[in-house]
Each structure stands twice: as C-alpha cells, then as structure tokens.
Amino acid sequence: MTLRAEHCGLSYAGKAILRDVSLELKPGEILAVVGPNGAGKSSLVGLLAGTSQPTLGSVTLDNQLYTDLSLAARATQLAVLPQHTSLDFPFTVDEIVEMGRIPHGGNARMHAPMRTEIAELLGLEALRERVYTTLSGGEKQRTQLARVLCQLWDGMPGSYFLFDEPTAALDIAHQLAFMSLARQLVEKGAGVLMVMHDINLAARYADRLLLLKDGEVMGMGAPAEVLTNERVKAAFGVTPEVVQLADGSRQWLFVE
Amino acid sequence: MRRPVVWILLMAAVVVSAIVAMFLGSATISLAQGWSLLNGESTAPLVDTIVLQIRLPRVLLALIVGAGTAATGAAIQGMFRNPLADPALIGVSSGAALFAAGYMVLNLHNSAWGFLGLAGSAFTGGCITTLLVLKVGQRSGTISSMLLAGIAINAIALAGVGLFSYLSSDLQLRSVAFWALGSFNGADWGSVQVALVIPLAVLLLYQDSQKLNAVTLGDLEATHLGINVPKLRTRIVLYTAVITGASVALVGIIAFIGLVVPHLIRLTLGSNHHTVIPGSALLGALLLLMADTLGRVIIAPAELPVGILTALLGGPFFIYLVVQQKGRLGI
Numbered sequence: 081m082t083l084r085a086e087h088c089g090l091s092y093a094g095k096a097i098l099r100d101v102s103l104e105l106k107p108g109e110i111l112a113v114v115g116p117n118g119a120g121k122s123s124l125v126g127l128l129a130g131t132s133q134p135t136l137g138s139v140t141l142d143n144q145l146y147t148d149l150s151l152a153a154r155a156t157q158l159a160v161l162p163q164h165t166s167l168d169f170p171f172t173v174d175e176i177v178e179m180g181r182i183p184h185g186g187n188a189r190m191h192a193p194m195r196t197e198i199a200e201l202l203g204l205e206a207l208r209e210r211v212y213t214t215l216s217g218g219e220k221q222r223t224q225l226a227r228v229l230c231q232l233w234d235g236m237p238g239s240y241f242l243f244d245e246p247t248a249a250l251d252i253a254h255q256l257a258f259m260s261l262a263r264q265l266v267e268k269g270a271g272v273l274m275v276m277h278d279i280n281l282a283a284r285y286a287d288r289l290l291l292l293k294d295g296e297v298m299g300m301g302a303p304a305e306v307l308t309n310e311r312v313k314a315a316f317g318v319t320p321e322v323v324q325l326a327d328g329s330r331q332w333l334f335v336e
Numbered sequence: 337m338r339r340p341v342v343w344i345l346l347m348a349a350v351v352v353s354a355i356v357a358m359f360l361g362s363a364t365i366s367l368a369q370g371w372s373l374l375n376g377e378s379t380a381p382l383v384d385t386i387v388l389q390i391r392l393p394r395v396l397l398a399l400i401v402g403a404g405t406a407a408t409g410a411a412i413q414g415m416f417r418n419p420l421a422d423p424a425l426i427g428v429s430s431g432a433a434l435f436a437a438g439y440m441v442l443n444l445h446n447s448a449w450g451f452l453g454l455a456g457s458a459f460t461g462g463c464i465t466t467l468l469v470l471k472v473g474q475r476s477g478t479i480s481s482m483l484l485a486g487i488a489i490n491a492i493a494l495a496g497v498g499l500f501s502y503l504s505s506d507l508q509l510r511s512v513a514f515w516a517l518g519s520f521n522g523a524d525w526g527s528v529q530v531a532l533v534i535p536l537a538v539l540l541l542y543q544d545s546q547k548l549n550a551v552t553l554g555d556l557e558a559t560h561l562g563i564n565v566p567k568l569r570t571r572i573v574l575y576t577a578v579i580t581g582a583s584v585a586l587v588g589i590i591a592f593i594g595l596v597v598p599h600l601i602r603l604t605l606g607s608n609h610h611t612v613i614p615g616s617a618l619l620g621a622l623l624l625l626m627a628d629t630l631g632r633v634i635i636a637p638a639e640l641p642v643g644i645l646t647a648l649l650g651g652p653f654f655i656y657l658v659v660q661q662k663g664r665l666g667i
Binding site for chain 1: 414417418419546547549550552553554556557559560561562563564602603606607608
C-alpha cells in the first residue's frame with residue numbers, strides 16, 4: 081500500500097516544473113515537503129492528487145494508475161487540501177464540513193457525531209453555525225481542514241491525506257494542534273504528505289522531509305540528515321544556525 | 337424565522353396569489369362568479385372563457401416560467417461560483433432570443449415545425465451562448481472576466497435581435513419586439529403544455545444539488561470529492577438551455593428573477609442547493625406571478641410587459657448587491 085511517484089516530470093508551456101521526482105508515501109508516516117517559493121511544491125501535490133498528469137513517469141495509488149481509477153473511488157481513499165479555497169456563498173461551517181462526506185453518500189444526520197468530533201479537535205465547536213464568508217483567514221482554513229478530515233475520517237487505514245500549506249493561516253497554538261492531529265492520523269494508519277514553510281515545525285513532526293528546489297529533489301530522508309547547512313544554504317540562500325534544545329531536538333534559526 | 341415557517345409561508349403565498357390573480361384584470365369577476373367556477377358550475381360564458389381560457393393558463397405559465405428561471409439562476413450561480421451570475425445577465429437569454437428572432441424573421445415560423453422549431457432554435461441559441469461564456473470564463477479563470485464576456489455576448493446578441501427587427505416586416509416587428517420586452521400576453525393552454533418541459537429540467541437540476549454544493553468550493557476541490565466537473569457542467573448547461581430556451585420562446589426575456597430570487601433564498605434559508613433550488617423555484621414562481629398580475633392591473637385595460645417590471649424592480653436590487661458585496665467579487 082503506497083502512493084508512489086516514479087521518475088515524474090511535469091512541464092507546462094515547454095517549461096520544466098518538476099524533474100525526475102520519485103517518492104513513496106506509506107501509511108503511518110508524515111512526509112513534509114519544504115523548499116523555496118516556486119520550487120514546484122504545489123505542482124507536486126497536484127501530480128500526486130491526480131489533478132495534473134505527469135509528462136514523464138507515473139503516479140500510482142496502491143499500484144493503480146489514476147487513469148484506471150474512477151474519481152469516486154479515488155475520493156474514498158485520498159483527500160486533498162489545496163493551498164487556497166475561495167468561496168463566495170454563505171454556507172455555514174457545518175455545511176462545509178459535511179461536504180467532505182459527498183464521496184460516501186448518506187445524509188447529514190448520519191455523519192453528525194463525526195462532524196462534532198472533528199469540530200472539537202480543530203477548535204471549531206463555537207463556529208459550527210457561523211457563516212463561512214464572515215470568518216477570519218485562520219478560521220476558514222480550519223474549516224477546510226475539517227472538511228478534508230471528514231472525507232476519510234472513518235477509513236483511515238490505507239488512505240492518504242495531501243495538505244498544501246495546512247498551517248499557513250493558523251496561529252502558533254493551532255499550528256501545534258494541527259501537527260499533533262496529523263500525528264494521530266498516521267497512528268490510525270493514514271499516510272500524510274504536507275507542504276510546509278516552517279522548517280522547524282516540519283522537522284519536529286515529520287518522519288521524513290523532502291527538500292525541493294527548482295523542480296528537483298535536493299534531499300529526502302530524516303529531517304536532520306536532509307537539513308544540512310550546505311543544502312539549506314543552496315536551497316534558500318540563507319545560512320542557518322542550529323541550536324540544540326534541552327530535549328535533544330534541534331532548532332534551525334535564520335538570522336540574515 | 338424558522339425554516340419550516342418560511343416554506344409554509346412561501347407555499348401559501350403562491351396559492352393565494354394564484355387565486356387572486358384569477359380575479360384581477362381588466363374584466364372584473366365577482367367573488368360569487370369565482371366561487372361557482374371553483375365548484376365546477378357554469379357562469380356567464382364570457383367569464384368562463386376569461387378565467388379558464390385566458391387567466392388560468394397565464395397564471396400557470398407565469399408560475400412555471402418564474403420557477404424555472406429562478407431555479408436555473410440558482411444552479412448557474414453555483415456552477416459559475418458567482419452569486420451575480422444569471423441566465424439573462426450572462427447572455428443566455430439574449431442568445432436564445434437572437435435565435436428565436438432569426439427564426440421568426442426568416443419566416444420559418446410558418447413552416448411545418450411551427451412552435452417547436454421556435455423553441456428548438458431558442459434552445460440552440462441558449463446552449464451556444466452558455467458554452468461561449470463558460471469557455472471564456474475557464475480560459476481566464478476569473479469571475480470578472482466571465483461576467484464581462486457575458487456582457488459582451490449579451491450586447492452582440494441584442495445587436496443581432498436589433499438587426500433582425502430592422503430587416504423584419506411590420507407584423508414581424510411586433511413579435512420580435514416582444515422578445516426584447518418579455519410578456520405573458522400570448523399565454524394559452526398550448527404554451528402551458530410546451531412549458532411542462534421546464535419543471536422536468538428543474539427536477540434534473542435538483543438531482544445535482546449536492547454536486548453543485550461541492551463545485552462552489554472550486555473545481556479542484558469538487559474533483560477531490562470524486563465529482564466529474566466537466567460532465568456536471570455539461571449537464572447544467574443543457575438544463576439551463578432547456579429552461580431558458582423554452583421560457584424565451586414562450587414569453588421572451590425575463591430579467592433579474594434568476595439573479596435576485598436565489599440571493600433572497602440564500603439570505604433566509606442558507607446556501608445548500610438542496611434548499612436553494614426548490615426555494616428559488618417557489619419564490620420565483622410567486623414573484624413572477626405577482627409582477628405579471630401587477631402589470632395587468634397597473635395601467636388596465638392596457639398592460640405592461642412583465643419583463644419591464646422585473647427589470648425595474650430587479651435593477652436597483654442588483655446595484656444594491658454590487659455595492660453590498662464590494663471587494664469580494666474581484667470586479
């Protein structure tokens with residue numbers, strides 16, 4: 081059981097966006113994708129989600145090509161949070177979370193306990209009847225996260241979550257809460273891939289890191305192994321200072 | 337107000353205004369005459385004719401067209417992900433009118449195809465314009481460019497209608513002018529029969545409610561929820577063209593009902609299309625019937641085409657919407 085990309089290339093209008101990217105996402109692990117702006121992180125998510133086709137190589141979900149898998153079947157095994165969702169209609173938070181159940185059919189009453197549980201985990205209890213268009217950026221993001229979680233909540237083993245910058249709009253407390261929630265997902269047997277900008281958050285919670293630069297994989301593996309000073313300098317153009325914390329974990333500080 | 341109350345009020349209002357509309361008009365009908373008609377007794381022959389052959393089909397047609405126009409407005413807004421989309425606003429109605437006018441002026445109206453051909457060409461015009469606006473909207477990807485494309489297509493189609501009026505004979509001119517205004521003047525039982533295709537298309541729209549909900553999040557999001565968005569879009573375009581084509585062929589362009597009604601329903605009953613589509617159908621039926629009845633009595637014995645009234649009432653409301661939603665629509 082694996083979500084696998086093999087030697088994938090992606091070009092758009094003659095320009096290579098991804099080059100020879102290979103990765104495996106297995107149930108039970110968090111893989112964080114980091115890299116500078118324009119490195120191709122979101123394109124990689126689109127490729128793995130099946131919304132764009134690789135120009136070279138192949139993407140398979142449990143050894144099946146997306147072209148052999150119906151959209152409906154895919155949606156019961158793979159949930160995706162795009163980087164930005166804009167919505168101009170006054171749905172309530174609860175209605176949006178309920179949309180996550182569309183691939184499974186059934187009615188709103190059936191899924192009510194599930195929605196309550198997820199709302200509590202994301203701190204949305206008080207907002208459930210609020211109208212989405214009146215929410216703050218962070219509240220909107222947590223609503224979309226709740227919808228994506230709802231999609232696979234009762235079928236975690238062998239399913240996959242792809243989150244594109246899930247913590248971008250969240251405050252520190254909600255960032256940490258989301259990361260430990262992601263940890264719970266993998267403990268229940270899901271595979272999680274997330275695009276992150278916060279190197280420290282990624283290094284602390286992810287099992288593996290993938291460092292992407294100019295559409296190519298610069299390194300993949302345990303966070304401390306990937307984030308060498310040379311690689312970080314080459315990828316971001318910034319030299320980090322590494323600090324050892326009391327609990328033995330590392331923090332990357334960026335000064336200039 | 338609680339939701340069940342809103343539903344009951346809406347349904348009651350539709351029934352009451354339908355009954356009231358039968359009594360109002362340039363010929364007055366007494367309560368006693370109306371009562372005996374309801375009981376199936378015959379009254380004065382003229383009253384029978386006015387009520388059963390003129391007013392009843394007209395009331396039914398206004399209800400059906402109002403329901404269809406508002407329901408298709410709700411679906412189009414969901415599909416375009418834009419609360420300001422409307423079949424009349426984005427040029428679907430004028431596209432249908434252009435083809436209908438062409439059909440009339442080229443004298444195909446008197447051919448063996450008759451009215452079905454007229455409805456068919458209005459349907460074709462509606463299909464072509466919806467697809468055009470969709471294509472432009474998809475290519476540039478922004479709401480404002482889609483609306484602007486709609487405005488341009490609207491202008492082109494109306495110029496075409498103008499050209500046909502210029503080419504037409506005096507007799508044809510009256511019929512062509514009728515499309516630009518929108519009127520229930522010609523309603524009879526034949527038109528009610530043709531209009532029955534509209535509730536059918538509304539039912540089909542309703543079946544896609546949940547998918548429309550997902551599409552409001554975005555095409556990508558809907559795809560991730562297992563929905564084949566291009567197929568859904570094709571279906572909605574088809575149903576819209578059927579509803580708009582039939583409506584335009586029967587009564588001409590009715591503006592703003594499809595825009596204003598779904599918005600009012602969302603304000604009171606929420607955005608879920610399971611609610612918005614039937615709710616809009618009820619309120620659209622109610623408002624169009626009221627507008628037509630008003631048009632019949634306001635300058636009786638003459639009558640005001642209903643399209644003029646809906647535009648007069650809907651226009652200011654549209655401006656209010658634009659001002660109220662400033663900044664959020666990216667215009």
